[in-house]
Amino acid sequence: MKIIEIKNMELLAPLFAHWQETMIWSCLEGSMGQAFAPAGGAPRAALLQVADFCFLAGEPCAELAAWRPAGAGDFSILAPQHEGWAAAIEAAWGQKARRCARYAFHKTAEGFDPAALARFAAALPPGYGLRPMGREEYRQALASGWGARDLCAQFADERDYYRRGLGVAVLQEGRLVAGASSYTVYRGGIEIEIDTHPDHRRRGLARACGAALMLECLKRGLYPSWDAQNPASAALAKSLGYRFDREYPVYEVRA
Template identity: 35%
Template sequence: MATEPKTEIWNKTGSGVLTETPLLLTACREGKFGTAFSYSGGCVYQALFTYLTGKPDEGFFSVHPELFYGSWLVCLSAEWENYLRKLPMQAVFRREVMEPLCAESVKPLKPLPEGYILTPFTPAIFEAHPFGQGGNYAGFEDFSERGAGAAVLYNGQVVAAASSFLTFEDQAELDICTDPEHRKRGLADHCTTEIMSQCSRKGLTIHWDAQNRISAELAKGHGFRSLTEYAVYCLRDNG
């Protein structure tokens, strides 16, 4: 969730297979987000991450290197993980998935530092797409109807924001970012509390996929519970 360090290295020898179905993958399977590439033994889903299901196919891998190199690969089968681990690797990262939650935050908050203002997303904030947020909605009307968003302003500029990355049915994938110069001031906590309140009122269940321990601790502080961890593989392209 965009707090340093941005990623965490996977330093375990055990399985890094993702055992839960993420919302991004569910939306992709339903044709609402990303792209699916089927082959005889399984399917590759490009949905922000590249999700690998079924069994590896050497022919498919060779014909479609663009699906694998330069991508964040997530294995949903042991067969795919075993296949990838035999290839030259650039890095392997750890992520932690929280149990989906539709509830108000349980965390008591200190007031924002002087000069900072918390606000729901306005049309102007949405159109500015802070930290790249809001791009999966047709416009502000669509976002305000199906999504949720909160921002912290400083001198009129967005310096932190929490937004639904996408909405599928009554589920929302969460994205939280803070400008590096404004971190460690509780801004993410205030954004989280506000977006949880918005989602609770709308009946939206939040999906939180933490990219590092700081993000995971932020989530847990607001009432989320850890569900599972998994590995993200980045292959080294020698070509």
């Protein structure tokens, strides 16, 4: 079966209509990512690839479950719409696919307390400073070897990041040691990415920069969406005012 790229997102929107995920919205509105479906007729299955994520919807398709877009890295997170897709992913990837849980939160700001967020943002330990993600911080993030690339790597280049992205950096003696930034963007907001250098964890840096970024988003009329990779991230989100929605399965695949 031939897999083709789809440019007309209106053809795919019904397949993802009830999936409350900002990265899906990013792709369907043309802000980021790309879309694929089996060739021939109206699509009954589709894959949206945005950053490291692939969202599979519609009728399970073995070829699409095994599809890797050109230029995709060695690591992908496959999100099945239902268990039929989960079975297709397991059949396609076998032991290369590790099933794990992620944690979704309601897309509403009703639990946010700006005063509390301001206190969290100000509660940095001595020796650390908080500032907007500038050009030097952007370059340090891309050159980092501890995961900070994800703070801005999904944008085409530095110019694209400063045109559409948004971020907050934590510095120690001029070095980037933590940050919160737009992993992806859509018209109504951003998907938050937070990373902390291993040597600087458990010091409140993630909460401080996360709170600062949330405040900046609210100031600009943007929604700071949070999707947690693990229970620790979910607990941090709850402490910042996010309302838990559900746990859902994904597959981490190393090709």
